[in-house]
Amino acid sequence: MLLEVRDLRVEFRTRDGIAKAVNGVGCHVDAGETLAVLGESGSGKSVTAQAVMGILDTPPGRITGGEVLFRGRDLLRLKEDERRRVRGAEMAMVFQDALSSLNPVLPVGDQLGEMFVVHRGMSRRDARARAVELMDRVRIPAARERVGQYPHQFSGGMRQRIMIAMALALEPALIIADEPTTALDVTVQAQVMDLLAELRREYRMGLVLITHDLGVVADVADRIAVMYAGRVVETAPVHDVYEAPAHPYTRGLLESVPRLDLKGRELHAIRGLPPSLTDIPPGCAFHPRCPLARDVCRTDEPPLHEVSETRGSACHFWRECLDG
Numbered sequence: 001m002l003l004e005v006r007d008l009r010v011e012f013r014t015r016d017g018i019a020k021a022v023n024g025v026g027c028h029v030d031a032g033e034t035l036a037v038l039g040e041s042g043s044g045k046s047v048t049a050q051a052v053m054g055i056l057d058t059p060p061g062r063i064t065g066g067e068v069l070f071r072g073r074d075l076l077r078l079k080e081d082e083r084r085r086v087r088g089a090e091m092a093m094v095f096q097d098a099l100s101s102l103n104p105v106l107p108v109g110d111q112l113g114e115m116f117v118v119h120r121g122m123s124r125r126d127a128r129a130r131a132v133e134l135m136d137r138v139r140i141p142a143a144r145e146r147v148g149q150y151p152h153q154f155s156g157g158m159r160q161r162i163m164i165a166m167a168l169a170l171e172p173a174l175i176i177a178d179e180p181t182t183a184l185d186v187t188v189q190a191q192v193m194d195l196l197a198e199l200r201r202e203y204r205m206g207l208v209l210i211t212h213d214l215g216v217v218a219d220v221a222d223r224i225a226v227m228y229a230g231r232v233v234e235t236a237p238v239h240d241v242y243e244a245p246a247h248p249y250t251r252g253l254l255e256s257v258p259r260l261d262l263k264g265r266e267l268h269a270i271r272g273l274p275p276s277l278t279d280i281p282p283g284c285a286f287h288p289r290c291p292l293a294r295d296v297c298r299t300d301e302p303p304l305h306e307v308s309e310t311r312g313s314a315c316h317f318w319r320e321c322l323d324g
């Protein structure tokens with residue numbers, strides 16, 4: 001197992017009180033595998049990723065419990081300099097917004113090259129040559145001519161490729177991509193997603209793909225973890241989920257996605273809104289929105305039931321859900 005997150009908890013201090021952004025998340029990623037983490041915004045996907053990467057803004061965010069085992073070591077117990085070595089060299093992150101993640105006043109080649117200078121002790125000249133290679137690898141046309149250009153001289157899609165190149169630079173074992181294509185238009189989204197999937201195969205990396213878009217998941221992910229109110233509510237091989245979800249929230253997400261095979265059928269968005277993280281409903285956090293909810297759901301928090309060896313569902317009535 002490459003990465004295993006156990007019972008991770010993160011809180012934020014806000015004006016409205018303590019926001020419980022992550023409430024006991026558990027999940028794992030095997031070497032070379034793609035895990036899609038799915039959920040509406042505010043479900044705790046990004047905060048979980050930031051806690052795993054060790055880049056959570058602290059304060060106001062605080063990790064209050066859990067373990068993040070990466071190749072067997074608990075990252076939450078490493079010193080900051082050890083942590084920094086892991087970040088970049090062993091695991092790297094691709095963010096949604098390349099423009100604010102890149103330095104606007106530094107040529108992209110220097111930013112890419114910096115990885116090799118800092119982590120590999122390369123000369124600036126060698127590092128720049130490596131930067132050109134990387135830009136080629138992520139298929140930026142005319143890399144040699146463009147290596148000295150600044151981020152604003154690239155299109156959104158090309159900038160996202162530069163972010164991917166940066167994450168790939170040190171050939172990490174794991175990449176976490178947080179909504180990597182959300183800011184791009186639809187055709188460019190597909191190209192960037194294909195590139196990411198292809199590079200993952202080629203470099204044999206684990207990939208965690210955070211998204212609110214179930215449409216992109218089916219093609220690239222092996223497994224899926226669905227998050228709601230800071231918990232994983234369903235985890236399963238991706239095809240099982242498409243066949244029959246074992247959690248009403250997953251079902252709701254599936255029914256709100258346009259699918260070719262369901263063409264002409266009405267789209268159902270899930271009624272209601274996700275809860276405020278300062279005021280998570282008791283029992284099952286999804287109960288105010290759930291069509292299957294009954295009394296026990298309002299009082300008893302469902303554990304993650306074992307649906308099969310490879311599947312879990314945090315729903316008291318997962319069998320009923322599975323039967324549709």
Ligand code: SF4
Nearest residue numbers: 284287290297315316
């Ligand atoms: Fe719905 Fe109850 Fe299952 Fe929660 S535990 S998802 S409220 S049926």
Ligand code: MG
Nearest residue numbers: 041045046179
């Ligand atoms: Mg997010």
